[in-house]
Amino acid sequence: MSVGMETQTQPYRLGEYHSFSAAGTEFLYLVPSGSIFAVEGIAKLVIELLGSGEMSREALVAKLVELGCSREEVENTLQELTEVDALQCDLQEKEPLAVPVQEFPLQRIVLNTTNQCNLACTYCYEYSEDKIAQSAGKEKFMSKEIAEASVEMLIRESAHRPNLHVTFFGGETLLNFSVMRSTVEYAKRRGAEQGKKVEFSLTTNGTLLTEEIVDFLSEHRIGVTVSMDGDKELNDRQRVFHDGKGSYDVLVPKVKQLLKRHRTNSIGARVTLTAGVSDVRRIYRHLTEEVGFQAVGFAPATASPQRLYHIGGQKMDSILDQFSELAAEYRDYALQNRQHGFTNASDTLKELHTGISKAYACGAGLGMLGVGTEGNIGLCHRFVDSPIGKMGSIKEGGINKTVRREFLNTHHIGARYDCHTCWARPVCAGGCYHEAYINQGNTSAANLHHCDWIRGWNDVCLKVYGEIAIQNPEFLNRFAEN
Amino acid sequence: MRKDNIEMASLRAINRKAKQVEEIAKAERGDLLALQNGPSANAPGKVYHPMGCTLNFTPGWEVDISGGTAGLCQPVERDLFDCYLGCGWPGHVPDHLTNAPNWTDKCASAVNDWRNVDIVFP
Incomplete structure (x- = not known):
């Protein structure tokens, strides 16, 4: 490759990236590719020099040679940096690839098998003051026919995908266990006939688990997520029965039985953080050590700012600090080849x-759709039976492809302008559509109230990643795609 | 100029995406090999460009990537309808979609009716 006069005088500048250091090594997280490189030698100097502004190639090379680098090494380094887009010059400016989504076979459906619940958790997005679902007047329970027609839609719309997934959701899903049971059997049979493997998962509050249900879950290898917020004091602040009584005492013996008898798939706890329930460390310890969960995940309640349980900025900062501590613990475990449940x-x-470099914040509307009790198709389980994000109906010809295409056009990362200068966009892509609707008034808006938090958390994870990559790279094989 | 398959010296690919980026960067250095030559043990990891009509969307090439003409579009006299109806490189033939929808109306068979296909002026 010969470098012409024009190239010599073109200004060089740094590409889009986030730099971090871990285990004594400097790293670049390149945006938007999402690639991570360790930076050594001359590349470090280049980044330092260009850090204070752009330079022509000629000046850059001259400066590096002056600093004692050989011209050949400098040329090689500049080529490397340019090839991975860490370095840019106008001549190489590329149009960002905006690939319109044409084919999006379905992979997962979430069946809201009931809109009823035996609990009355204050923050519930299905019932709270921020609710968008209009379930009043609708069927309380999904019929076997609607569930089976939904499975047929999944198979029909899945095109070439060999592995399909059905998630059972509510309300409280187990209030309609009979339909869940018949649907699992139906989907397995139909999947086998069509050469598809169908897997299942269940989200439940756990209070209605019985030995029979647990054995069924185990037999069919159904992954389970139990919504639970920590020890008795914390859990019972929000997670209460309709009479206001806490659910902890009913729940825990059942969950322990579940953890003991169901060994064929993962069982995780999902914690909803609210203003009064934000002691992440305490919750994590309790759920892993006292209750026995192997996996615990946390998310703040989706709530508009005026709600009492809404988590504000300062609380979120404290949550980030606690997340960082648990992430450091995760790293320590990883360095000893141990699994950590965070x-x-x-x-x-x-x-x-x-x-990963996401075109969309999540799979909603893309490979995943929610179905309500009467067969209304929603963007995801959170939008089921809401006029917002309605994507058709099982009873009326299935997915409304026009609406879905329109949704995908307007929610692509390219359409979330606020995200265009953010280095965390490959992973975040603007965040949850429901969260955006509640807090920003529009599903297509970026979740600007979480930006700093998301960048902070990604920075924490990048550093943990860097340390594991340097000190125990073998561990990362566990993240291999299944 | 650096050698083709030399490892990166200043950057070390860490995650899976970085390894893919690196692989592509390495493969694109030096000569491009045509698909018709087949993958070769002497040049592992090279990018093989498929040759043939419309697989390379690079209008304006007078020669293909092997330096010859065999990989260019089929000459129009040999495959008129494919160029006219389906080609993504319409600059060399009147295009059916927008500018010349009626161009071959009087040409049911190119072998017999080619005289009816007239010159088109933009």
């Missing part, structure tokens, strides 16, 4: 290891 860390690390 799924917020393992999920993010997996995405960083893959080098």
Whole structure:
């Protein structure tokens, strides 16, 4: 490759990246590719020199030679940096790839098998003051027919995908266990006939688990997520029965039985953080050590700022600090080849290891859709039976492809302008549509109230990733795609 | 100029995406090999560009990537309809989609009716 006169005088500048150091090594997290490189030698100098502004190639090379680097090494380094887009010059400016989504076979459906619940958790997005679902007047329970028609839609719309997934959701899902049971059997049979493997998961509050249900879950290898917020004091602040009585005492013996008898798939706890329930460390310890969960994930309640349980800025800062501590613990475990149950860390690390660069914040409307009790199709389980994000109906010809295409066009990362200068966008892509609707008034808005937090958390995870990558790279093989 | 398959010296790929980026960067250095030559043990990891009509969207090439003409679009006299109806490189033939929808109306068979296909002026 010969370098012409024009190239010599073109200004060189740094590409888009986030730098971090871990285990004594400097790293670049390149945006938007999501690739992570360790930086050594001359590349470090280049980044330092260009850190204070752009330079022509000629001046840059001259400066590096003056600093004692050989011209050949400098040329090689500049080529490397340019090839991975860590370095840019106008001549190489590329149009960002905006690939319109044409084919999006379905992979997962979430069946809201009931809109009823035996609990009355204050923050519930299905019932709280911020609710968007209009379940009043609708069927309380999904019929066997709607569930089976939903499975047929999944198979029909899955195109070439060999592995499909059905998630059972509520209300409280187990209030409609009979339909869940018949649907699992139906989906397995139909999947086998069509050469598809169908897997299942269940989200439940755990209070209605019985030995029979647990054995069924185990037999069919159904992954289980139990919504639970920590020890008795914390859990019972929000997670109460309709009479106001806490659910902890009913729940815990059942969960322990579940953990003991169901060994064929993962069982995780999902904690909803609120203003009064934000002691992440205490909750994590309790759920892993006292209750026995192997995996615990946390997320703040989706709530508009005026709600009492809404978590504000300062609380979120404290949550980030606590997340960092648990992530450091995760790293220590990883360095000893031990599994740690903090799924917020393992999920993010997996995405960083893959080098994910999301066009959409999540799979809603893309490979995943929710179905309500009467067969209304929603963007995801949170939008089911809401006029917002309605994507058709099982009873009326299935997915409304026009609406879905329109949704995908307006929610692409390219359309979330606020995200365009953010280095965390490969992983975040603007965040949850429901969260955005409640807090920003629009599903297509970026979740600007969480930006600093997300960048902070990604920085924490990148450093943990870097340390594991240097000190125990073998561990990262666990994140290999299944 | 650096040698083709030399490892990166200043950057070390850490995550899976970085390894993919590095692989592509390495493969794109030096000569491009045509698909028709087949993968070769002498040049592992090289990018093989498929040759043939419309697989390379690079209008304006007078020669293909092997330096010859065999990999260019089929000459129009040999495959008129494929160029006219389906080609993504319409600059060399009137295009059916927008500018010349009626160009071959009187040409049911190119072998017999080619005289009816007239010159088109933009």
